[in-house]
Amino acid sequence: MSDVSHPSTAGAVPEAPAVTPRTAVVIPAAGRGVRLGPGAPKALRTLNGTPMLIHAVRAMAASRAVSLVVVVAPPDGAGEVKSLLDAHALPERTDFLVVPGGESRQESVKLGLDALPPDYAIVLVHDAARPLVPVDTVDAVIDAVRDGAPAVVPALPLADTVKEVEPAAVAGEPEPVLATPERGRLRAVQTPQGFERATLIRAHETVTDDVTDDASMVEQLGLRVVVVPGHEEAFKVTRPLDLVLAEAVLARRRLNDGF
Numbered sequence: 001m002s003d004v005s006h007p008s009t010a011g012a013v014p015e016a017p018a019v020t021p022r023t024a025v026v027i028p029a030a031g032r033g034v035r036l037g038p039g040a041p042k043a044l045r046t047l048n049g050t051p052m053l054i055h056a057v058r059a060m061a062a063s064r065a066v067s068l069v070v071v072v073a074p075p076d077g078a079g080e081v082k083s084l085l086d087a088h089a090l091p092e093r094t095d096f097l098v099v100p101g102g103e104s105r106q107e108s109v110k111l112g113l114d115a116l117p118p119d120y121a122i123v124l125v126h127d128a129a130r131p132l133v134p135v136d137t138v139d140a141v142i143d144a145v146r147d148g149a150p151a152v153v154p155a156l157p158l159a160d161t162v163k164e165v166e167p168a169a170v171a172g173e174p175e176p177v178l179a180t181p182e183r184g185r186l187r188a189v190q191t192p193q194g195f196e197r198a199t200l201i202r203a204h205e206t207v208t209d210d211v212t213d214d215a216s217m218v219e220q221l222g223l224r225v226v227v228v229p230g231h232e233e234a235f236k237v238t239r240p241l242d243l244v245l246a247e248a249v250l251a252r253r254r255l256n257d258g259f
Contacts, residue, residue: 021121023142024068025060025192026112029053029128030075030101043128044084046245048174048250052237053081054088055131060124060136060192061094065142071128072101072108074128084194109214110204116197122146123200126192132249133192133234141194151218152194153232154175162186176239189213190230203256 029043043053053071060069073081080097090096099115101108108181116123122145124138136169138152144152161183165175193215195203203217211217233249235242 001152002109003214020065021146022067022119023063023065023122023124023183024070024116024120025066025124025126026070026072026109026116027053027056027060027109027126027128028072028101028105028112029056029081030072030077030105041120045237047131047237047243047246050088051084052131052246053128054084054090056104056126056128056133057085057090057096059131059133060126060134060138063138064093065139067094068097068116068120070097070099072112072114075100075102083161104210106204106211113197113201114205118123119195122194124194125200127236129237130191131237132238132246133156133190134231137190137229137231137234138192141192144226144228145194145196149194149226150196150199150223151215151225153189153213153215153225154193154231154234155189155227156230158183158186158188179235186229188226189215190234190236 004200014074043056044051046052047055057071060066071081071085078100085096085098097115099111102111112125113123122142124131124141141152141154161179163177163179164179165177167173173252193213195218197216199218199221200214200223203214203221207217207220209220211220235245237243237246
């Protein structure tokens with residue numbers, strides 16, 4: 001018989017299981033997309049008969065970590081966008097919300113943030129014009145935020161050499177080259193970009209400069225932004241040629257998936 005005594009566990013309180021932070025996505029879709037030419041707003045242009053916005057919403061909702069998608073519609077088009085979402089099959093495990101947008105992308109993202117319930121700690125911001133992002137890229141961004149990064153962007157190395165130039169005073173005139181940045185240190189940034197919610201809210205409350213993406217706002221706060229691998233199919237549809245490429249990607253997916 002052993003004479004080794006063991007401490008009593010009576011009355012011990014078991015540790016509570018770790019709570020996984022909830023993730024929401026804000027999709028600003030209020031832009032006109034003038035480079036695509038006249039017609040419907042860019043997000044409502046169709047790919048394979050389905051609006052780009054629906055493809056983008058489905059791409060975000062494909063991640064099991066995403067439980068809410070907020071679509072920021074044109075200021076006078078929230079009803080139309082809501083009807084569009086209602087008319088297409090979307091994952092039942094994900095909630096969807098439509099809010100009117102503002103005059104700028106920055107203002108629209110802020111309005112989407114304001115609409116989020118309080119229990120979402122991670123926020124992704126995704127371009128409606130990037131309709132074909134693979135779910136692995138979405139999950140990689142979310143995982144990096146969960147691991148402690150305040151801001152995360154997916155990005156690709158550049159294939160082309162980049163020149164810094166002095167912009168011409170008249171469009172089409174020759175532009176003097178100022179420098180050639182080291183290509184190995186450059187990345188082409190994509191979306192979805194992921195953030196700690198509090199960090200993104202602070203950025204939108206603090207930074208008033210006109211910016212091209214939300215991560216640059218966090219950079220201006222002096223906080224760390226990290227890059228995870230992007231994907232070649234997460235390109236942005238901005239020109240007519242991009243529509244052709246997007247249709248080709250969808251055709252290849254249908255062929256590979258057998259439908």
